[in-house]
Amino acid sequence: MNAVNVTEETLFRPLPKLDSVLFKPFLEGAARGELLVQECQQTRKKIWPPRLISPYAPDAELRWVPIEGKGKVYTFNVVHRAFFPYYKEKVPYAIVIVELEDGIRMLGNTMGINPNSISIGMPMEVAFEKVDEEIVLVHWQPQKDD
Amino acid sequence: MKQSLSDRACLVGVGETDYVRGTDKTLAQLMIEAAIHACRNAGIEPAEIDGVISPWLTNVRCEDFVAHLGIKELKFSGRHEMGGASSIAAIQTAALAVDQGIAEYVLVATGQKGYSGVRLGAGDPSFLELNNQIMPNPDYRDNLEYPYGLMVPMQYYTLHANRWFYEYNPDPKGMQTVALTCRKHAQLNNKAYMQGRPMTEEDYQNSPVLVAPFRLLDCSLETDGAGAVIVTSARNAHRFKKPIYIGGIAEGHPQGPDDLISRQDILNMGITQAAPHAFDMAGIKHDDIDFAEIYDCFTFIVLRQLEEIGFCERGQASEFVKDGRITYGGALPINTHGGLLSQAHIVGINHVIEAIHQLRHEAGAAQVQGAQIGLVTGYGDLGDGSLAILHN
Numbered sequence: 001m002n003a004v005n006v007t008e009e010t011l012f013r014p015l016p017k018l019d020s021v022l023f024k025p026f027l028e029g030a031a032r033g034e035l036l037v038q039e040c041q042q043t044r045k046k047i048w049p050p051r052l053i054s055p056y057a058p059d060a061e062l063r064w065v066p067i068e069g070k071g072k073v074y075t076f077n078v079v080h081r082a083f084f085p086y087y088k089e090k091v092p093y094a095i096v097i098v099e100l101e102d103g104i105r106m107l108g109n110t111m112g113i114n115p116n117s118i119s120i121g122m123p124m125e126v127a128f129e130k131v132d133e134e135i136v137l138v139h140w141q142p143q144k145d146d
Numbered sequence: 147m148k149q150s151l152s153d154r155a156c157l158v159g160v161g162e163t164d165y166v167r168g169t170d171k172t173l174a175q176l177m178i179e180a181a182i183h184a185c186r187n188a189g190i191e192p193a194e195i196d197g198v199i200s201p202w203l204t205n206v207r208c209e210d211f212v213a214h215l216g217i218k219e220l221k222f223s224g225r226h227e228m229g230g231a232s233s234i235a236a237i238q239t240a241a242l243a244v245d246q247g248i249a250e251y252v253l254v255a256t257g258q259k260g261y262s263g264v265r266l267g268a269g270d271p272s273f274l275e276l277n278n279q280i281m282p283n284p285d286y287r288d289n290l291e292y293p294y295g296l297m298v299p300m301q302y303y304t305l306h307a308n309r310w311f312y313e314y315n316p317d318p319k320g321m322q323t324v325a326l327t328c329r330k331h332a333q334l335n336n337k338a339y340m341q342g343r344p345m346t347e348e349d350y351q352n353s354p355v356l357v358a359p360f361r362l363l364d365c366s367l368e369t370d371g372a373g374a375v376i377v378t379s380a381r382n383a384h385r386f387k388k389p390i391y392i393g394g395i396a397e398g399h400p401q402g403p404d405d406l407i408s409r410q411d412i413l414n415m416g417i418t419q420a421a422p423h424a425f426d427m428a429g430i431k432h433d434d435i436d437f438a439e440i441y442d443c444f445t446f447i448v449l450r451q452l453e454e455i456g457f458c459e460r461g462q463a464s465e466f467v468k469d470g471r472i473t474y475g476g477a478l479p480i481n482t483h484g485g486l487l488s489q490a491h492i493v494g495i496n497h498v499i500e501a502i503h504q505l506r507h508e509a510g511a512a513q514v515q516g517a518q519i520g521l522v523t524g525y526g527d528l529g530d531g532s533l534a535i536l537h538n
Contacts, residue, residue, distance in 0.1 A: 104408070
Protein backbone atom coordinates (compact mmCIF):
# COMPACT_ATOMS: atom_id res chain seq x y z
CA MET A 1 0.00 0.00 0.00
CA ASN A 2 1.48 3.34 -0.96
CA ALA A 3 1.41 6.51 1.07
CA VAL A 4 -1.34 8.17 -0.95
CA ASN A 5 -3.74 5.34 -0.19
CA VAL A 6 -2.97 5.47 3.50
CA THR A 7 -3.85 9.16 3.54
CA GLU A 8 -7.07 8.57 1.66
CA GLU A 9 -8.09 5.84 4.05
CA THR A 10 -7.65 8.07 7.04
CA LEU A 11 -10.04 10.65 5.60
CA PHE A 12 -13.65 9.76 6.09
CA ARG A 13 -15.55 9.56 2.81
CA PRO A 14 -19.12 8.32 2.94
CA LEU A 15 -19.95 5.81 0.21
CA PRO A 16 -23.21 4.12 -0.80
CA LYS A 17 -24.35 1.27 1.45
CA LEU A 18 -24.17 -1.94 -0.52
CA ASP A 19 -26.32 -3.66 2.10
CA SER A 20 -29.27 -1.34 1.38
CA VAL A 21 -32.15 -3.54 0.22
CA LEU A 22 -33.77 -0.57 -1.46
CA PHE A 23 -30.71 0.55 -3.40
CA LYS A 24 -28.95 -2.75 -4.14
CA PRO A 25 -30.30 -3.11 -7.72
CA PHE A 26 -29.43 0.51 -8.50
CA LEU A 27 -25.92 0.18 -7.12
CA GLU A 28 -25.34 -3.08 -8.98
CA GLY A 29 -26.63 -1.44 -12.17
CA ALA A 30 -24.28 1.49 -11.76
CA ALA A 31 -21.38 -0.93 -11.28
CA ARG A 32 -22.26 -2.36 -14.74
CA GLY A 33 -22.54 1.13 -16.22
CA GLU A 34 -26.34 1.11 -16.28
CA LEU A 35 -28.74 3.67 -14.86
CA LEU A 36 -31.74 1.85 -13.37
CA VAL A 37 -34.98 3.12 -11.86
CA GLN A 38 -38.11 1.36 -10.66
CA GLU A 39 -41.16 0.98 -12.88
CA CYS A 40 -44.69 0.24 -11.65
CA GLN A 41 -45.90 -2.72 -13.71
CA GLN A 42 -49.53 -1.67 -13.46
CA THR A 43 -49.30 1.99 -14.44
CA ARG A 44 -45.91 1.79 -16.24
CA LYS A 45 -44.88 4.90 -14.35
CA LYS A 46 -41.23 5.32 -13.48
CA ILE A 47 -40.44 5.66 -9.79
CA TRP A 48 -37.38 7.45 -8.44
CA PRO A 49 -35.99 7.44 -5.85
CA PRO A 50 -36.91 3.81 -5.18
CA ARG A 51 -39.90 3.04 -3.00
CA LEU A 52 -41.00 -0.02 -1.04
CA ILE A 53 -44.27 -0.26 -2.99
CA SER A 54 -45.70 1.61 -5.96
CA PRO A 55 -47.33 4.85 -4.79
CA TYR A 56 -49.61 4.56 -7.85
CA ALA A 57 -50.87 1.00 -7.29
CA PRO A 58 -49.98 -0.68 -3.99
CA ASP A 59 -50.30 -4.24 -5.33
CA ALA A 60 -48.30 -3.69 -8.49
CA GLU A 61 -44.98 -5.38 -9.11
CA LEU A 62 -41.96 -3.09 -9.19
CA ARG A 63 -39.28 -3.77 -11.78
CA TRP A 64 -35.93 -2.13 -12.32
CA VAL A 65 -35.60 -0.73 -15.83
CA PRO A 66 -32.81 1.21 -17.56
CA ILE A 67 -33.23 4.88 -18.45
CA GLU A 68 -31.15 7.08 -20.70
CA GLY A 69 -28.58 9.08 -18.78
CA LYS A 70 -29.25 12.39 -20.49
CA GLY A 71 -31.02 15.46 -19.22
CA LYS A 72 -30.76 19.07 -18.15
CA VAL A 73 -29.61 20.74 -14.97
CA TYR A 74 -32.70 21.50 -12.82
CA THR A 75 -30.70 23.15 -10.06
CA PHE A 76 -27.23 22.98 -8.54
CA ASN A 77 -24.91 24.50 -6.01
CA VAL A 78 -21.19 25.12 -5.71
CA VAL A 79 -19.62 24.10 -2.41
CA HIS A 80 -16.69 26.25 -1.30
CA ARG A 81 -16.39 25.09 2.30
CA ALA A 82 -15.20 21.55 3.02
CA PHE A 83 -17.55 20.28 5.72
CA PHE A 84 -15.47 17.13 6.11
CA PRO A 85 -11.68 16.86 5.72
CA TYR A 86 -12.01 14.60 2.67
CA TYR A 87 -13.42 17.53 0.68
CA LYS A 88 -10.60 19.95 1.46
CA GLU A 89 -8.90 19.15 -1.81
CA LYS A 90 -12.19 18.86 -3.70
CA VAL A 91 -13.59 22.35 -3.14
CA PRO A 92 -14.98 24.11 -5.00
CA TYR A 93 -17.14 21.24 -6.19
CA ALA A 94 -20.62 21.24 -7.67
CA ILE A 95 -23.69 19.26 -6.73
CA VAL A 96 -26.06 19.10 -9.68
CA ILE A 97 -29.60 17.84 -9.98
CA VAL A 98 -30.24 16.64 -13.51
CA GLU A 99 -33.76 16.16 -14.82
CA LEU A 100 -33.99 13.10 -17.09
CA GLU A 101 -36.83 11.58 -19.10
CA ASP A 102 -40.22 11.26 -17.34
CA GLY A 103 -39.24 14.02 -14.92
CA ILE A 104 -36.82 11.79 -13.02
CA ARG A 105 -34.17 13.79 -11.20
CA MET A 106 -30.79 12.45 -10.20
CA LEU A 107 -28.10 14.08 -8.16
CA GLY A 108 -24.36 13.87 -8.51
CA ASN A 109 -21.12 15.78 -8.79
CA THR A 110 -19.76 16.99 -12.11
CA MET A 111 -16.91 15.87 -14.31
CA GLY A 112 -15.26 17.72 -17.17
CA ILE A 113 -16.57 21.17 -16.30
CA ASN A 114 -15.51 24.05 -14.09
CA PRO A 115 -18.12 24.20 -11.31
CA ASN A 116 -18.41 27.95 -11.78
CA SER A 117 -19.49 27.45 -15.41
CA ILE A 118 -22.56 25.38 -14.57
CA SER A 119 -25.98 26.87 -15.21
CA ILE A 120 -29.56 25.70 -14.95
CA GLY A 121 -30.81 24.16 -18.18
CA MET A 122 -27.37 22.96 -19.28
CA PRO A 123 -27.56 19.58 -21.10
CA MET A 124 -25.76 16.86 -19.16
CA GLU A 125 -25.05 13.17 -19.52
CA VAL A 126 -24.15 10.52 -17.02
CA ALA A 127 -20.49 9.88 -16.13
CA PHE A 128 -19.58 6.99 -13.85
CA GLU A 129 -16.82 7.17 -11.25
CA LYS A 130 -15.41 3.78 -10.36
CA VAL A 131 -14.44 3.88 -6.69
CA ASP A 132 -13.72 0.14 -6.51
CA GLU A 133 -15.00 -3.13 -8.02
CA GLU A 134 -18.37 -2.80 -6.33
CA ILE A 135 -18.94 0.89 -5.89
CA VAL A 136 -19.51 3.17 -8.84
CA LEU A 137 -20.83 6.69 -8.32
CA VAL A 138 -23.15 8.46 -10.75
CA HIS A 139 -21.90 11.86 -11.86
CA TRP A 140 -22.74 14.24 -14.67
CA GLN A 141 -20.76 15.85 -17.49
CA PRO A 142 -21.72 18.24 -20.28
CA GLN A 143 -23.34 16.41 -23.20
CA LYS A 144 -20.91 15.80 -26.02
CA ASP A 145 -21.95 16.95 -29.48
CA ASP A 146 -23.04 13.96 -31.56
CA MET B 147 -70.10 24.21 11.19
CA LYS B 148 -66.60 22.86 11.26
CA GLN B 149 -65.18 22.52 14.73
CA SER B 150 -62.22 24.80 15.24
CA LEU B 151 -59.29 24.88 17.60
CA SER B 152 -59.20 28.67 17.33
CA ASP B 153 -58.85 30.35 20.73
CA ARG B 154 -59.40 27.08 22.54
CA ALA B 155 -55.92 27.06 24.05
CA CYS B 156 -53.46 29.62 25.32
CA LEU B 157 -49.82 30.03 26.20
CA VAL B 158 -49.32 31.00 29.83
CA GLY B 159 -45.67 30.55 30.68
CA VAL B 160 -42.32 31.04 29.01
CA GLY B 161 -38.85 30.03 30.14
CA GLU B 162 -35.41 30.40 28.64
CA THR B 163 -31.87 29.60 29.68
CA ASP B 164 -29.08 31.97 28.80
CA TYR B 165 -28.02 31.58 25.19
CA VAL B 166 -24.30 30.90 25.12
CA ARG B 167 -21.43 29.34 23.25
CA GLY B 168 -19.95 26.82 25.59
CA THR B 169 -21.63 25.20 28.57
CA ASP B 170 -20.84 22.42 31.01
CA LYS B 171 -24.51 21.66 31.44
CA THR B 172 -26.14 18.69 29.77
CA LEU B 173 -29.03 19.24 27.40
CA ALA B 174 -31.35 17.72 30.01
CA GLN B 175 -30.17 20.28 32.57
CA LEU B 176 -30.77 23.13 30.14
CA MET B 177 -34.24 21.93 29.21
CA ILE B 178 -35.29 21.29 32.81
CA GLU B 179 -33.98 24.73 33.76
CA ALA B 180 -36.10 26.30 31.00
CA ALA B 181 -39.11 24.26 32.14
CA ILE B 182 -38.80 25.49 35.72
CA HIS B 183 -38.51 29.07 34.48
CA ALA B 184 -41.66 28.56 32.41
CA CYS B 185 -43.63 27.24 35.41
CA ARG B 186 -42.52 30.18 37.58
CA ASN B 187 -43.33 32.57 34.78
CA ALA B 188 -46.83 31.10 34.57
CA GLY B 189 -47.20 31.05 38.34
CA ILE B 190 -47.88 27.32 38.59
CA GLU B 191 -46.07 24.62 40.51
CA PRO B 192 -43.87 22.40 38.31
CA ALA B 193 -45.75 19.41 39.75
CA GLU B 194 -48.94 20.75 38.16
CA ILE B 195 -47.58 19.91 34.71
CA ASP B 196 -49.47 16.84 33.53
CA GLY B 197 -48.45 16.72 29.90
CA VAL B 198 -45.03 17.02 28.25
CA ILE B 199 -43.97 17.26 24.65
CA SER B 200 -40.27 17.14 24.06
CA PRO B 201 -40.35 17.91 20.36
CA TRP B 202 -37.50 17.20 18.02
CA LEU B 203 -34.68 14.86 18.43
CA THR B 204 -32.91 15.20 21.70
CA ASN B 205 -31.90 12.48 24.04
CA VAL B 206 -34.07 14.21 26.61
CA ARG B 207 -37.39 12.39 26.89
CA CYS B 208 -40.71 13.28 28.40
CA GLU B 209 -40.00 10.88 31.25
CA ASP B 210 -37.00 12.96 32.31
CA PHE B 211 -39.34 15.77 33.29
CA VAL B 212 -41.50 13.58 35.50
CA ALA B 213 -38.88 13.01 38.17
CA HIS B 214 -37.26 16.42 38.02
CA LEU B 215 -40.47 18.44 38.06
CA GLY B 216 -42.11 16.22 40.65
CA ILE B 217 -44.96 15.43 38.27
CA LYS B 218 -47.37 13.10 40.03
CA GLU B 219 -49.40 11.98 37.08
CA LEU B 220 -48.23 12.44 33.51
CA LYS B 221 -51.38 12.05 31.44
CA PHE B 222 -50.07 13.01 28.05
CA SER B 223 -46.73 12.87 26.24
CA GLY B 224 -45.57 13.30 22.68
CA ARG B 225 -42.77 13.88 20.28
CA HIS B 226 -42.51 15.41 16.82
CA GLU B 227 -40.10 14.70 14.00
CA MET B 228 -40.17 17.90 11.98
CA GLY B 229 -36.81 19.43 12.86
CA GLY B 230 -37.23 23.16 13.43
CA ALA B 231 -40.93 22.93 12.62
CA SER B 232 -41.43 20.68 15.65
CA SER B 233 -41.88 23.33 18.32
CA ILE B 234 -45.01 24.82 16.78
CA ALA B 235 -46.31 21.41 15.70
CA ALA B 236 -45.92 20.40 19.34
CA ILE B 237 -47.91 23.43 20.47
CA GLN B 238 -50.69 22.38 18.09
CA THR B 239 -50.72 18.90 19.62
CA ALA B 240 -50.63 20.38 23.11
CA ALA B 241 -53.57 22.65 22.24
CA LEU B 242 -55.59 19.63 21.12
CA ALA B 243 -54.76 17.77 24.33
CA VAL B 244 -55.72 20.59 26.68
CA ASP B 245 -58.85 21.45 24.72
CA GLN B 246 -60.01 17.86 25.01
CA GLY B 247 -59.26 17.81 28.72
CA ILE B 248 -56.67 15.08 28.41
CA ALA B 249 -54.23 17.28 30.30
CA GLU B 250 -54.43 20.70 31.96
CA TYR B 251 -50.91 22.03 31.60
CA VAL B 252 -48.73 20.76 28.78
CA LEU B 253 -45.07 21.68 28.81
CA VAL B 254 -43.37 22.05 25.42
CA ALA B 255 -39.63 22.18 26.01
CA THR B 256 -36.74 21.94 23.64
CA GLY B 257 -33.11 22.87 23.41
CA GLN B 258 -29.96 22.45 21.45
CA LYS B 259 -26.28 22.24 22.17
CA GLY B 260 -25.34 23.52 18.76
CA TYR B 261 -21.97 24.73 19.96
CA SER B 262 -20.91 22.37 22.75
CA GLY B 263 -22.53 19.31 21.19
CA VAL B 264 -22.13 17.96 17.66
CA ARG B 265 -21.27 20.89 15.41
CA LEU B 266 -22.13 20.94 11.75
CA GLY B 267 -19.10 21.08 9.58
CA ALA B 268 -16.60 20.08 12.21
CA GLY B 269 -15.63 17.06 10.15
CA ASP B 270 -16.96 14.57 12.65
CA PRO B 271 -18.56 11.50 11.01
CA SER B 272 -20.87 11.24 14.02
CA PHE B 273 -22.73 14.20 12.51
CA LEU B 274 -24.01 11.91 9.76
CA GLU B 275 -25.24 9.38 12.32
CA LEU B 276 -27.03 12.16 14.16
CA ASN B 277 -28.44 13.47 10.90
CA ASN B 278 -29.80 10.03 10.03
CA GLN B 279 -31.71 10.07 13.31
CA ILE B 280 -33.12 13.53 12.61
CA MET B 281 -33.94 13.25 8.92
CA PRO B 282 -36.57 11.09 7.26
CA ASN B 283 -35.46 8.09 5.21
CA PRO B 284 -31.76 7.69 5.98
CA ASP B 285 -31.47 5.28 3.03
CA TYR B 286 -31.78 8.27 0.69
CA ARG B 287 -29.23 10.25 2.62
CA ASP B 288 -26.77 7.34 2.70
CA ASN B 289 -27.05 6.37 -0.96
CA LEU B 290 -28.06 9.46 -2.89
CA GLU B 291 -26.60 12.37 -0.99
CA TYR B 292 -23.69 11.77 1.38
CA PRO B 293 -21.52 10.03 -1.26
CA TYR B 294 -21.81 13.17 -3.39
CA GLY B 295 -20.76 15.52 -0.63
CA LEU B 296 -24.32 16.65 0.18
CA MET B 297 -24.46 16.52 3.96
CA VAL B 298 -25.22 19.72 5.77
CA PRO B 299 -28.37 21.86 5.74
CA MET B 300 -27.05 24.80 3.73
CA GLN B 301 -26.26 22.46 0.84
CA TYR B 302 -29.93 21.51 0.57
CA TYR B 303 -31.17 25.07 0.97
CA THR B 304 -28.85 26.37 -1.75
CA LEU B 305 -30.29 23.85 -4.25
CA HIS B 306 -33.67 25.39 -3.48
CA ALA B 307 -32.22 28.92 -3.58
CA ASN B 308 -30.57 28.59 -6.98
CA ARG B 309 -33.79 27.37 -8.56
CA TRP B 310 -35.63 30.32 -7.00
CA PHE B 311 -33.07 32.75 -8.40
CA TYR B 312 -33.35 31.07 -11.81
CA GLU B 313 -37.13 31.15 -11.96
CA TYR B 314 -37.77 34.63 -10.54
CA ASN B 315 -34.50 36.55 -10.73
CA PRO B 316 -34.99 38.21 -7.33
CA ASP B 317 -32.55 40.80 -5.97
CA PRO B 318 -29.84 38.87 -4.06
CA LYS B 319 -29.71 41.80 -1.61
CA GLY B 320 -32.85 40.46 0.05
CA MET B 321 -30.71 37.96 1.95
CA GLN B 322 -28.42 40.73 3.18
CA THR B 323 -31.40 42.76 4.36
CA VAL B 324 -32.60 39.84 6.48
CA ALA B 325 -29.13 39.31 7.98
CA LEU B 326 -28.67 42.99 8.85
CA THR B 327 -32.21 43.36 10.19
CA CYS B 328 -31.90 40.39 12.54
CA ARG B 329 -28.54 41.61 13.80
CA LYS B 330 -29.93 45.08 14.37
CA HIS B 331 -32.83 43.64 16.36
CA ALA B 332 -30.47 41.52 18.46
CA GLN B 333 -28.90 44.72 19.76
CA LEU B 334 -32.14 45.39 21.69
CA ASN B 335 -32.44 41.91 23.20
CA ASN B 336 -30.58 41.07 26.39
CA LYS B 337 -30.73 37.34 25.63
CA ALA B 338 -29.29 37.69 22.14
CA TYR B 339 -25.86 36.16 21.72
CA MET B 340 -25.05 38.85 19.16
CA GLN B 341 -26.02 41.77 21.38
CA GLY B 342 -23.04 44.10 21.35
CA ARG B 343 -21.78 42.58 18.11
CA PRO B 344 -23.36 44.66 15.35
CA MET B 345 -23.06 43.83 11.65
CA THR B 346 -22.40 46.28 8.84
CA GLU B 347 -23.07 45.90 5.15
CA GLU B 348 -19.32 45.51 4.68
CA ASP B 349 -19.17 42.75 7.30
CA TYR B 350 -21.84 40.90 5.37
CA GLN B 351 -20.22 41.40 1.99
CA ASN B 352 -16.82 40.38 3.33
CA SER B 353 -18.06 37.17 4.92
CA PRO B 354 -16.97 34.11 2.95
CA VAL B 355 -19.21 32.26 0.51
CA LEU B 356 -19.60 28.75 1.99
CA VAL B 357 -22.03 27.24 -0.48
CA ALA B 358 -22.98 29.65 -3.25
CA PRO B 359 -25.02 31.78 -2.90
CA PHE B 360 -24.90 31.55 0.92
CA ARG B 361 -22.30 33.47 2.89
CA LEU B 362 -21.29 32.73 6.46
CA LEU B 363 -23.51 35.57 7.64
CA ASP B 364 -26.54 34.01 5.92
CA CYS B 365 -26.34 31.16 8.44
CA SER B 366 -27.90 30.87 11.88
CA LEU B 367 -25.81 30.62 15.03
CA GLU B 368 -24.29 27.63 16.73
CA THR B 369 -25.34 28.19 20.33
CA ASP B 370 -26.29 26.28 23.47
CA GLY B 371 -29.56 26.78 25.28
CA ALA B 372 -33.12 25.69 25.86
CA GLY B 373 -36.60 27.16 25.94
CA ALA B 374 -40.02 26.08 27.17
CA VAL B 375 -43.64 27.19 27.00
CA ILE B 376 -46.76 26.03 28.82
CA VAL B 377 -50.03 25.43 27.01
CA THR B 378 -53.36 25.30 28.79
CA SER B 379 -57.03 25.34 27.87
CA ALA B 380 -58.80 28.66 27.37
CA ARG B 381 -61.06 27.47 30.20
CA ASN B 382 -58.10 28.16 32.50
CA ALA B 383 -57.23 31.53 30.98
CA HIS B 384 -58.87 33.54 33.79
CA ARG B 385 -56.27 32.18 36.22
CA PHE B 386 -53.50 34.03 34.37
CA LYS B 387 -52.67 37.69 34.03
CA LYS B 388 -51.71 37.75 30.38
CA PRO B 389 -52.76 34.60 28.57
CA ILE B 390 -51.80 34.56 24.89
CA TYR B 391 -54.34 32.83 22.68
CA ILE B 392 -53.66 30.48 19.81
CA GLY B 393 -55.92 31.94 17.14
CA GLY B 394 -54.74 29.69 14.33
CA ILE B 395 -52.17 26.94 14.05
CA ALA B 396 -51.17 24.35 11.45
CA GLU B 397 -48.36 22.09 10.33
CA GLY B 398 -47.56 21.15 6.75
CA HIS B 399 -45.36 18.73 4.86
CA PRO B 400 -44.18 19.25 1.30
CA GLN B 401 -44.99 16.67 -1.34
CA GLY B 402 -42.09 14.28 -1.03
CA PRO B 403 -41.14 15.25 2.51
CA ASP B 404 -38.25 12.78 2.51
CA ASP B 405 -36.72 13.90 -0.76
CA LEU B 406 -36.02 17.49 -1.77
CA ILE B 407 -34.29 16.49 -5.00
CA SER B 408 -37.29 14.88 -6.70
CA ARG B 409 -39.96 17.21 -5.33
CA GLN B 410 -41.95 18.21 -8.38
CA ASP B 411 -41.85 21.88 -7.41
CA ILE B 412 -38.78 22.43 -5.27
CA LEU B 413 -40.24 25.80 -4.19
CA ASN B 414 -43.20 24.03 -2.57
CA MET B 415 -42.78 23.79 1.20
CA GLY B 416 -44.75 22.56 4.17
CA ILE B 417 -45.70 26.11 5.05
CA THR B 418 -47.21 26.57 1.58
CA GLN B 419 -49.85 24.09 2.65
CA ALA B 420 -50.09 25.04 6.33
CA ALA B 421 -50.48 28.81 5.99
CA PRO B 422 -54.02 28.92 4.52
CA HIS B 423 -55.24 26.53 7.24
CA ALA B 424 -53.84 28.71 10.03
CA PHE B 425 -55.24 31.92 8.53
CA ASP B 426 -58.66 30.29 7.99
CA MET B 427 -58.67 29.07 11.58
CA ALA B 428 -57.72 32.49 12.94
CA GLY B 429 -60.16 34.28 10.63
CA ILE B 430 -57.74 37.10 9.90
CA LYS B 431 -55.94 38.61 6.92
CA HIS B 432 -52.22 39.16 6.36
CA ASP B 433 -52.61 42.89 6.98
CA ASP B 434 -53.88 42.17 10.49
CA ILE B 435 -50.51 40.77 11.56
CA ASP B 436 -48.50 43.23 13.67
CA PHE B 437 -45.18 41.32 13.65
CA ALA B 438 -43.80 37.97 12.55
CA GLU B 439 -41.13 35.71 14.00
CA ILE B 440 -39.98 33.77 10.92
CA TYR B 441 -37.83 30.66 11.32
CA ASP B 442 -34.45 31.78 10.07
CA CYS B 443 -31.95 28.96 9.94
CA PHE B 444 -30.79 30.82 6.80
CA THR B 445 -31.60 34.33 5.57
CA PHE B 446 -32.89 32.90 2.29
CA ILE B 447 -35.58 30.79 3.87
CA VAL B 448 -37.08 33.85 5.59
CA LEU B 449 -37.66 35.35 2.14
CA ARG B 450 -39.20 32.15 0.82
CA GLN B 451 -41.52 31.76 3.80
CA LEU B 452 -42.77 35.35 3.44
CA GLU B 453 -43.73 34.41 -0.11
CA GLU B 454 -45.30 31.04 0.64
CA ILE B 455 -47.27 32.43 3.60
CA GLY B 456 -48.67 34.95 1.14
CA PHE B 457 -47.25 38.24 2.37
CA CYS B 458 -46.07 38.72 -1.22
CA GLU B 459 -45.95 36.83 -4.52
CA ARG B 460 -43.27 34.26 -5.33
CA GLY B 461 -40.08 36.03 -6.31
CA GLN B 462 -41.13 39.29 -4.64
CA ALA B 463 -39.71 38.85 -1.12
CA SER B 464 -36.54 40.81 -1.82
CA GLU B 465 -38.72 43.76 -2.78
CA PHE B 466 -41.00 43.14 0.19
CA VAL B 467 -38.22 43.38 2.79
CA LYS B 468 -36.81 46.63 1.36
CA ASP B 469 -37.05 50.10 2.84
CA GLY B 470 -37.49 49.14 6.47
CA ARG B 471 -40.71 47.17 6.11
CA ILE B 472 -39.40 44.34 8.33
CA THR B 473 -37.90 46.42 11.12
CA TYR B 474 -39.39 48.52 13.93
CA GLY B 475 -41.77 51.11 12.57
CA GLY B 476 -42.24 49.11 9.37
CA ALA B 477 -45.43 47.34 8.36
CA LEU B 478 -44.16 43.91 9.41
CA PRO B 479 -41.27 43.82 11.89
CA ILE B 480 -39.74 40.34 11.85
CA ASN B 481 -37.53 38.46 14.29
CA THR B 482 -37.72 41.18 16.87
CA HIS B 483 -35.37 39.23 19.17
CA GLY B 484 -32.68 38.71 16.55
CA GLY B 485 -33.87 35.29 15.43
CA LEU B 486 -31.81 32.16 14.98
CA LEU B 487 -29.46 34.35 12.97
CA SER B 488 -28.55 36.70 15.81
CA GLN B 489 -30.21 35.65 19.07
CA ALA B 490 -29.66 31.89 19.26
CA HIS B 491 -30.60 28.67 17.45
CA ILE B 492 -32.93 27.00 19.92
CA VAL B 493 -34.94 25.06 17.34
CA GLY B 494 -37.35 27.96 16.99
CA ILE B 495 -38.93 27.81 20.43
CA ASN B 496 -37.24 31.16 21.04
CA HIS B 497 -39.43 32.59 18.26
CA VAL B 498 -42.55 31.48 20.11
CA ILE B 499 -41.21 32.93 23.36
CA GLU B 500 -40.45 36.27 21.71
CA ALA B 501 -43.94 36.40 20.21
CA ILE B 502 -45.38 35.90 23.70
CA HIS B 503 -43.15 38.66 25.11
CA GLN B 504 -44.37 40.98 22.34
CA LEU B 505 -48.04 40.16 22.88
CA ARG B 506 -47.72 40.63 26.63
CA HIS B 507 -46.03 43.95 25.89
CA GLU B 508 -43.00 42.78 27.83
CA ALA B 509 -40.46 42.98 25.01
CA GLY B 510 -38.62 45.98 26.44
CA ALA B 511 -36.73 48.15 23.97
CA ALA B 512 -37.79 45.84 21.15
CA GLN B 513 -41.51 46.23 21.83
CA VAL B 514 -43.68 46.59 18.72
CA GLN B 515 -46.06 49.30 19.87
CA GLY B 516 -49.62 48.12 20.35
CA ALA B 517 -48.90 44.58 19.18
CA GLN B 518 -52.07 42.49 19.17
CA ILE B 519 -51.53 39.73 16.63
CA GLY B 520 -48.27 37.95 15.90
CA LEU B 521 -47.30 35.18 13.51
CA VAL B 522 -44.62 32.59 14.28
CA THR B 523 -43.22 29.97 11.93
CA GLY B 524 -41.17 26.81 12.17
CA TYR B 525 -39.18 25.17 9.40
CA GLY B 526 -37.39 21.89 9.47
CA ASP B 527 -35.94 18.79 7.86
CA LEU B 528 -36.33 18.98 4.08
CA GLY B 529 -39.07 21.61 4.08
CA ASP B 530 -41.57 20.74 6.82
CA GLY B 531 -43.35 23.82 8.06
CA SER B 532 -45.57 25.02 10.88
CA LEU B 533 -47.06 28.33 11.85
CA ALA B 534 -49.08 29.82 14.65
CA ILE B 535 -51.12 33.00 14.76
CA LEU B 536 -51.13 34.26 18.34
CA HIS B 537 -52.99 37.16 19.92
CA ASN B 538 -53.45 38.82 23.28
